[in-house]
Amino acid sequence: MARYELMRDALGREKQRAERLHDFFAEHRILVLNIMGSPGSGKTTLIEKVIEKLKDDVTISVIEGDLATTVDSERIEKTGADVFQINTGGICHLSPEMVERAIDKMNIRDKSILMIENVGNLVCPASFDLGEDIRMVLVSTPEGDDKPEKYPVMFLGADIFVITKMDLIEMTDFNIERAIKSVQKIKHNTEIFTFSRDSNEDAKRISTWLKEEYTKKIK
Amino acid sequence: MHEYSIAIGIIDTLKDVLKEEFLCLNKIELTVGSLSGVYFEALHSALELILESEGLDNVTINISEEKGLFICSECQKATEIEPPLFICKECGSSRGKISGGKKIIIKAVEVNDGKI
Numbered sequence A: 001m002a003r004y005e006l007m008r009d010a011l012g013r014e015k016q017r018a019e020r021l022h023d024f025f026a027e028h029r030i031l032v033l034n035i036m037g038s039p040g041s042g043k044t045t046l047i048e049k050v051i052e053k054l055k056d057d058v059t060i061s062v063i064e065g066d067l068a069t070t071v072d073s074e075r076i077e078k079t080g081a082d083v084f085q086i087n088t089g090g091i092c093h094l095s096p097e098m099v100e101r102a103i104d105k106m107n108i109r110d111k112s113i114l115m116i117e118n119v120g121n122l123v124c125p126a127s128f129d130l131g132e133d134i135r136m137v138l139v140s141t142p143e144g145d146d147k148p149e150k151y152p153v154m155f156l157g158a159d160i161f162v163i164t165k166m167d168l169i170e171m172t173d174f175n176i177e178r179a180i181k182s183v184q185k186i187k188h189n190t191e192i193f194t195f196s197r198d199s200n201e202d203a204k205r206i207s208t209w210l211k212e213e214y215t216k217k218i219k
Numbered sequence B: 001m002h003e004y005s006i007a008i009g010i011i012d013t014l015k016d017v018l019k020e021e022f023l024c025l026n027k028i029e030l031t032v033g034s035l036s037g038v039y040f041e042a043l044h045s046a047l048e049l050i051l052e053s054e055g056l057d058n059v060t061i062n063i064s065e066e067k068g069l070f071i072c073s074e075c076q077k078a079t080e081i082e083p084p085l086f087i088c089k090e091c092g093s094s095r096g097k098i099s100g101g102k103k104i105i106i107k108a109v110e111v112n113d114g115k116i
């Protein structure tokens, strides 16, 4: 019997690919967002609203990750942004390899924003770096304010936490304070936003923040 | 079930490293971080499933846990993190850094001698 001490990172290859993506996006001055949240938490809606606000100032392209269908990419197409649909065929998260293949086929402009909508899921996407600058995690009010406590690993990496469907809050027992507190307990410097589909102000606030991040990245 | 993708990555790595000895694989030892977002049971069954499909159904899989540590900025102590609480167990402060607990490491493998 032979024993080999390996001490290898099981995600080593994924991390190498993610590094290549980070280098590519840095070289081309592309600000990249990895947008995560449960199915139906409002990811595509938020992307649509941000594009509406920023499209006159910044070129935005989108990668849509879904198990199946092109429903989301068709929605994004209507905004005029470039969009590429990845169908994972049952895989519960996007991998850096899928993103590499997507950007090979896309024609992403230098000095632009790339928004990646991950597969709807609060667990699996957390383990995979896609070369992003910003991780955005959405929780909608009907899902409940206990999500950060139940899925801490997702929030460990969150740069922005967005509470969506604020217009429905009255119909739920979602406690904003509690949600924010538990997010800050996991990661104290997470930026926090609230968002309603129909609020112009909400879309503006998030877009302004993103524009600032974008300006930093293209400097 | 991202554990399945991770398991595929582990098996690919082992094939790469072990070459033909892969078929004599006898034991896999892994260290999984408590903050890696990986469920041990799910990873274990995914590995079993893939190994079986490779004709290897007697491989021992040992998974041990590496706890993430909270390095407190108030009292400087390092204590184990118990999610969902990311605080210092010593003084209760929530100001500090997280260290370790995020990786999945293929620690060691054992292979049987001789070819079957």
Ligand SMILES: Nc1nc2c(ncn2[C@@H]2O[C@H](COP(=O)(O)OP(=O)(O)OP(=O)(O)O)[C@@H](O)[C@H]2O)c(=O)[nH]1
Pocket: A037, A038, A039, A040, A041, A042, A043, A044, A045, A046, A072, A119, A120, A164, A165, A166, A167, A168, A195, A196, A197, A198
């Ligand atoms: N009332 C209300 N409904 C919203 C809001 N945002 C999104 N929705 C609705 O919620 C549903 C899901 O929204 P999507 O934007 O498709 O959610 P998603 O996270 O992209 O969903 P998946 O891609 O399937 O995981 C749609 O019917 C939206 O119209 C909101 O602020 N308020």
Ligand SMILES: [Mg+2]
Pocket: A043, A044, A045, A072, A117
């Ligand atoms: Mg969507």
Ligand SMILES: [Zn+2]
Pocket: B072, B073, B074, B075, B076, B077, B088, B089, B090, B091, B092, B093
């Ligand atoms: Zn302390």
